[in-house]
Amino acid sequence: MSGPSTYVPAxxxxxxxxxxxxxxxxxxxxxxxxxTPRNLNFWYTFGGILTFCLAVQIVTGIVLAMHYVPNDKMAFDSVENIMRDVNYGWLLRYVHANGASMFFLAVYIHMFRGLYYGSYKAPREVLWILGVVIYLLMMATGFLGYVLPWGQMSFWGATVITNFFSAIPVVGESVTHWLWGGFAVGDPTLNRFFSLHYLLPFVIAGVVGLHIWALHVPGNNNPLGIDVKGPQDTVPFHPFYTAKDAFYLVLFAILFAGLVFYSPNFVGEVDNYTPANPLVTPEHIVPEWYYLPFYAMLRSVPDKLLGVLTMFGAIAILFFAPWLDTSKVRSARFRPLLKPAFWLLVADCLILGYVGKNKPDAMLLSTGIPLLWIGRIGTLYYYGYFLVLLPILGLIETPKPLPESIAKAVGDKSHAAE
Ligand code: HEM
Structure with missing residues (x-):
């Protein structure tokens, strides 16, 4: 698909x-x-949007680091100084903090798009695996960054998450102390978290380079999930998709600006405006919204080690999606059984997020149904989607007839955007 070079030096x-x-x-x-396939829709603009998000995080992060002090006695005050005294420091910080949320919003859309259109299937397995690696790195970077303002939620979030490693049999405690650089979360922890938080975005940028390279070998998948059969199925990337990507990037930037300028603490946690205090545990420790479904999975298992494995397993399972899906058809548009199962997965992740946000002993609204049980069912469905539905549906389902070609389907109303 990438084909021979068309470049002629001018x-x-x-x-x-x-x-x-x-x-x-x-x-x-x-x-x-x-x-590029001529039928790419709105959901295909998020790759470009993600590249923009990464650039925004790196640029604002580098400038923030010029004023931030990674020391347990000074970190909190240095962030307040950025907010109040550094010129446009408030803007830098709010763009960086909300930028993380926008980045995750975009990556979740991008990933679900891939799951819906079967973009993880052959020949794009490596492209998908590199995406999952990026996602893992993003999760790590977001966690490390959240610790840096050294507020109550920073400190206790770091304590909870690093404690997961103590669940490892035999060496767990030593590993946790090694991560902390001491016997509790403290100044050495903050220093290494800052160092790694600075480093990882550049590693992400490197893996994004590989991701895009792996994209350019087979070329884009598309909403129909069928292969490109000739030049009539494609258009040159520029100006068609540069224009389309730019348009949606502007819409995304408007939403981003709305969050930054009108509700900059919308996704924040009020407890993080209180300096870290190792002697006072907050009443309710919650991670950032983008970790909540995994937090719900962790808490749905009564055993600590099994809980941690369930949580990490939920991400690890994504690596195997290309081989778990047995269908010959890529796009869920033509898969009558997979399509509802996919939308149930989307709803499931939202429900798990809701469960993760609430206290572990909470009930569903005023129904008296324990959220813990909803979390358990949600966890089972999540695993069931990948381990049971993807392998089985591909074997038992009768797909709808596929269009002959992309060119034929464009303009044909029955294949209108979905
Ligand atoms: C910093 C994060 C990321 C960046 C900058 C990025 C960038 C891109 C770009 C530019 C494209 C082509 C345009 C598009 O299809 O939207 C793309 C495609 C793709 N990405 Fe990503 N990506 C990121 C994260 C991820 C993650 C986390 C996954 C999955 C776990 C993923 C999976 C895919 C797949 C499967 C495609 C091919 C889609 C298709 O052709 O149907 N990406 N990515």
């Missing part, structure tokens, strides 16, 4: 450069002439 300089460092050729072939 002048003497570009000819000279091309025979020494063909970077303009690479840019042309990947971002200008790249043949």
């Amino acid at each position: 002048n003497g300089f570009t000819r000279w450069l091309d025979s020494r460092l063909p970077i303009l050729r690479l840019m042309n072939d990947t971002m200008t002439s790249f043949p």
Whole structure:
């Protein structure tokens, strides 16, 4: 699909450069002439949006780090100083903090899009696996960053999460002390978390490079999930998708700005405006919203080690999705059984998020149904989707007839956006 290069150097300089460092050729072939299926919809604009999010986090993070002090006595005050005294420090911090949420919102849409259109299936397995690696790195980076303001939720969140490692048999306690750099979460922990929080976004950027490389070998999947059969099925990436991506990027940026300027603490936790105090545990320790479904899974299992395994397993299972799905058809549009199962998975993750947000002994509204049990059923469905439904539905389902080609389907109302 990436095919032979279409680049023709326009002048003497570009000819000279091309025979020494063909970077303009690479840019042309990947971002200008790249043949892209002509039927990509709105959900395909999130890859570009994610690249924007990563850039925003790196730029704002680097400037914040110029003023932030990674020391347990000074971290909290240094963040307050950024908010009050550094020129536009409030803006930098709010963009960075809300940027993390926007980044996760975009990545969840991007991942569910991949699950719906079967983009993880052959020949895009490596592309998908690299995506899961990025997601894991994002989770780690978000957690490390949340500890840095050294508020109550930072401190206690770090204590809860690092304590997971103490569930490892025999060496658990030593591993946890090694992570802390002491016998409790403290100054050495804060220092190493800062160092790693600075490092990981660059590692993510590297893996994104591989992700996009792996995308350009087979080319994009598309909402129909069928292969590109010839030039009539594609359009050049520029100007068609540069324009479309830019349009939705602006809409995304407006939503982002709305959050930053009108409700900058909407996703924040009030307890994190109280300095960390190892002697006072907050009444209710909750992670950021993007970890909540996993937190619900952790708490749905009464045993600590099994709970931790259930939680990490929920991410690990994503690596195997390409081989768990037995269907020959990619897109859920043509899979009458997978489609409702997929939407139930989306609802399940939202419900698990709700369960994770509430106290472990809470009831569902005023029904008297323990949320703990809803969390357990939700966890079972999550695992069931990957381990039971993906393998079995592919074998028993009769897919709807696939269109002959992308070109034929474009303009045909029965395949209108879905
Ligand atoms: C920093 C995070 C990420 C960036 C910058 C990124 C970037 C991109 C870009 C630019 C594309 C092509 C445009 C599009 O399809 O939207 C893409 C496609 C894709 N990404 Fe990502 N991605 C990220 C994270 C992830 C994650 C976490 C996953 C899955 C776990 C993932 C899975 C995929 C798949 C399967 C495709 C191919 C989709 C298709 O062709 O149907 N990506 N990504």
